[in-house]
Amino acid sequence: MLDTIWLVPALPFAGAAINLFAGRRLGRLAGWLGVLVVAASFGLSLWLFADLVALPGDERLAVQHVFDWIEVGSFSANVNLRVDPLSMTMLLVVTGIASLIHVYSIGYMEADPRFGRFFAYMNLFVGFMVILVLADNFLLLYVGWEGVGLCSYLLIGFWHERVRAANAAKKAFITTRIGDTLMLIGIVLIFLRLGSLDFGKVLTGSITQTQPSGVFTVISLLLLCGAIGKSAQIPLHVWLPDAMEGPTPVSALIHAATMVTAGVYLVARTHVFFGASGVALTVVLIVGLVTALYAATAALGQDDIKRVLAYSTISQLGFMFFALGLRHYGAAIFLLVTHAFYKALMFLGAGSVMHGLHGESDMRKMGGLRKWMPITSATFVIGVLSISGVPPFSGFFSKDQILNAANHTEHTIAWLVSLVAAFVSALYIARLVFMTFFGESRVEREPHESPPVMTVPLILLAVGATVAGLLSVDAVTGRLPTFLQPVFGEVAEPVHGLPEAVLTTISVGVALAGILVGWFVWGSGRVDWMALATRFGELKRFLASGWYVDASYARTLVPAGRLVAGFLSSGIDRRVIDGSVNAIGALVQRLAAVGRRVQTGLVRNYALGLLIGAVVLFAYVGARL
């Protein structure tokens, strides 16, 4: 299998091509084809995994050269696919969760007239994401990076007749573009300073000795900009809540489990660069922590069920970046894995709720849904317990690792802030679940449970969200961290801080406290939370708008951007570029007006011309002789 790695991205691309051209004729079959190629990719990934672990721990690396792409002078970037523990982990998460979401989409999108095209775009996305994760050089990674960005645009704006969806797609693309451009500059710098773009050559342990650390700071910060854009961290996070305009399977796959994790993957992959620069790691840490807390508070003020989950994703990604900043790369990846399970689960659950309520997504119009949608409710609750960090669910293990690592640094304030963020996380998700599934029902029509094609993936994801914690359970360090060791190196031993048991109790306590408060306010019926929302309306609006960040961009950056764009389009594009092209045309016309006077139509003039020409020719030849 290790020499047919190329099949893993090739199959989804093939599925995309077939569905793009023949999707309409296939009808329902298009959906199953989409499922088939991604499931096959997942199967191949499992086989790859088996082959990989058959190798001894130190040698778990396989690079397949698929074909030559660019070889110019000293610059070479070829299509090489790299399988090592990190990319293997990402690959399994991506293909596995994508398979389940594709199955779910067959039910969710069944009434849509562009059914086939949806699966084409989804397959295309999976193909590009696999390329991103398996790339062995920065240029190929960037191809995957841009490809998933494109698919995100296509899928957010899938219902492009809706103005809000079209605008959201544009916003997502343009915002991530800012990060992507800076990242590209970083990639160029990598080549200029380090001589190559291949991971094998550039991401070694000894590379940091070859250049002053300032170089790595600049490179890391530029790459980080790309990660911030793609993973929706402050200040480029504004596109993700609006991206909820897209179909819910899109939100689950792209904006929860896979694409947005690409930034985390990038930093983890290039941790050698970040590690060489203390500044860059600190920036990562601060960005992650601030985003985690900020987004958690914003989630608290949302009334739309998907927007809560969107801000929740931003916040959880913040935790991942926080972990990366603490040099606990393995913990960040572990959170990425568990988050993929429970966040995809909750998004699909929200989709199930919306499907059952015929499109309603405002939580103020829900309530008490668990009596009509038992499977959705039960699986969703598992997701809630997981994200809050309640043992024995998977989220507990991943969050616990990170909070404990925070305590082991000398910056106690970081640990305290992360605890506050964890509390708010539990709070907002408890609010969501109690407003939606428990209490009195405020629904307008009686809902129905979703069909098995949608509930079975929910159940499978719930199982994953429950048991994924086992990936960490091991006598000393944990199975996943050990697996990732060849990539990340040893995990730093705790230097100071409170003992393990105390820390775990504190973090579980924080989680339970959040859920308790959430139950008290929104679940127990003892507090009139609707009146509370009106009384604290100012605060709620502040939180709901994301601390008015988006609005402030709309008032400052957007007009500035429009001005620049206007100048470029009418000033430069129309006047300079079109002008010069038109001027050339006018010049040719003027020359022609002069030149055509030769064509008098009189034969005798032509005869004269012939004669003169002949004479000149003979004179020239004669003179030469």
Next chain:
Amino acid sequence: MNVPVAHFLVVAVMLFAIGSVGVLVRRNALVIFMSIELQLNAVNLALVAFSRMHGRLDGQVLAFFSMVVAAAEVVVGLAIIVVVYRRRRSADVDDVSLLRW
């Protein structure tokens, strides 16, 4: 009696010049054709003279070719003139100046 080659060449040049002037100045299509024939004959004369000068037959062979081509050209040209004359009742070359800007 040996006539120097130069004499033949001078005659050829004079014929060619007369023919050229005729092509450029006259307006009647038939006269222009006659002038062209003059030019061609001048060339043939020159060719034969050179052939004599070098003592080889190449020039005479080429003169034969030239005569054949001249004959073919006359056929085509006269046919065109006849057609044009039938349409326009005039053989004035200045009248057929439609292919102009």
